[in-house]
Amino acid sequence: MTATGRRGLAIVGGGKIGEALLSGLVRRGGADGLLVVERSPQRAAELTDRYGVPAVGLADAAARARVLLLAVKPQDIDTLLGLVAAHVDDGHLVVSVAAGVPTARIEAALPPGVPVVRVMPNTPALVDEGMSVLSAGAHAGEEHLDEAEALLAAVGRVRRVPESQQDAVTALSGSGPAYFFYLVEAMVDAGILLGLPRALAADLIVQTALGAAVMMRDSGEHPVQLREAVSSPGGTTIAAIRELEKHGVRAALMAAIEAAHARSVELGRDAT
Ligand SMILES: NC(=O)C1=CN([C@@H]2O[C@H](COP(=O)(O)OP(=O)(O)OC[C@H]3O[C@@H](n4cnc5c(N)ncnc54)[C@H](OP(=O)(O)O)[C@@H]3O)[C@@H](O)[C@H]2O)C=CC1
Numbered sequence: 001m002t003a004t005g006r007r008g009l010a011i012v013g014g015g016k017i018g019e020a021l022l023s024g025l026v027r028r029g030g031a032d033g034l035l036v037v038e039r040s041p042q043r044a045a046e047l048t049d050r051y052g053v054p055a056v057g058l059a060d061a062a063a064r065a066r067v068l069l070l071a072v073k074p075q076d077i078d079t080l081l082g083l084v085a086a087h088v089d090d091g092h093l094v095v096s097v098a099a100g101v102p103t104a105r106i107e108a109a110l111p112p113g114v115p116v117v118r119v120m121p122n123t124p125a126l127v128d129e130g131m132s133v134l135s136a137g138a139h140a141g142e143e144h145l146d147e148a149e150a151l152l153a154a155v156g157r158v159r160r161v162p163e164s165q166q167d168a169v170t171a172l173s174g175s176g177p178a179y180f181f182y183l184v185e186a187m188v189d190a191g192i193l194l195g196l197p198r199a200l201a202a203d204l205i206v207q208t209a210l211g212a213a214v215m216m217r218d219s220g221e222h223p224v225q226l227r228e229a230v231s232s233p234g235g236t237t238i239a240a241i242r243e244l245e246k247h248g249v250r251a252a253l254m255a256a257i258e259a260a261h262a263r264s265v266e267l268g269r270d271a272t
C-alpha cells in the first residue's frame with residue numbers, strides 16, 4: 001500500500017500499557033482504523049475478542065497504518081526496531097512509549113527521516129485519566145506532535161517536554177500510579193491493624209484518595225495548605241504526620257523516585 005493509502009494506528013505490543021491505550025482509543029472512536037500486533041497469538045486473540053481490533057503481522061500493520069505505536073519492553077525494543085526498519089518510511093509516524101529509550105536510538109535503527117515521537121503514558125489511561133508526556137525526535141515536527149497528542153488525549157491529559165526531561169517524567173507520572181497503589185495498600189493494612197474489615201478499610205481509603213486527588217486538581221490550593229486544613233491543633237492528623245516525618249517517608253519517596261529515574265537512564269543506554 002502507498003503512503004497515502006495508510007490510515008489509523010497500529011499498537012505493536014499489546015501488554016499492560018498497549019491494552020490501556022487501545023481500550024481508550026476504542027472507547028473514544030471504536031475499532032475502525034486500529035490494529036494490534038502481538039507476538040503471543042493467545043494474547044492477540046484475547047485483545048481482538050475484547051476490543052474488536054484486528055491482530056495482524058508487523059508488515060501488514062506498517063502497510064496499512066500511518067502511525068505505529070511501539071509498546072514493547074525497553075529490553076525488546078532493539079529486536080523490534082530491527083524488524084520494523086524494513087517496513088517503515090518517512091510517511092509513517094513512529095511513537096514509542098518505551099521507558100528510557102531515546103528517540104536518537106530509535107531513529108538510528110530506522111531508515112533516514114522517519115519521524116519519531118517519544119511518549120511516557122501511564123496506566124490510568126484505562127479509565128481515561130491518563131497522563132501522557134510527549135517529546136519530538138529529530139525528524140518530528142509540530143504536526144507529528146499534534147497527531148500524537150490527538151491520539152493520547154483520548155485517554156487523559158497530555159503535556160509536551162524537552163526530551164531531556166523524559167527520564168524524570170518516567171519516574172514521576174510513568175511509574176507514579178504504582179506509588180499511590182502502594183500507599184493505599186499500606187493504609188488499608190493499617191486499617192486491618194486497627195481491627196476494621198478489609199473491605200471497609202479499602203472503601204474508606206480509595207474514596208479518600210479520590211477525594212484528595214480531586215481537591216489537589218480542582219481547589220487551586222497547594223497540597224501543604226490542604227494538609228494544614230486537615231491538621232487540627234493537638235489533633236489526630238498532626239500525630240500521624242510526626243510519625244511520617246520520624247520514619248523518613250518524605251526522604252524515602254525522593255530516594256525511590258531518584259532510583260526510578262536512574263533506571264530509566266540505564267534502560268535508555270542499551271539492551272539491559
Ligand atoms: N506499564 C506501564 O505502566 C507503562 C509502561 N510503559 C512502557 O511500555 C512498554 C510496555 O510495557 P508493559 O505494557 O508494562 O509491558 P508488557 O510486557 O505488559 O507488554 C509488552 C508486550 O509486547 C509484546 N511484544 C514484545 N516484543 C514484541 C514484538 N516484537 N512484536 C509484538 N509484540 C511484542 C510482549 O509479548 P511477551 O509477553 O511475549 O514479551 C508483551 O505482550 C515498556 O517499554 C514500558 O517502559 C510506559 C509507561 C507506563
Ligand SMILES: O=C(O)[C@@H]1CCC=N1
Pocket residue numbers: 099170174175
Ligand atoms: O516500570 C516501568 O519500567 C514502566 C515505565 C513506567 C511505568 N512502567
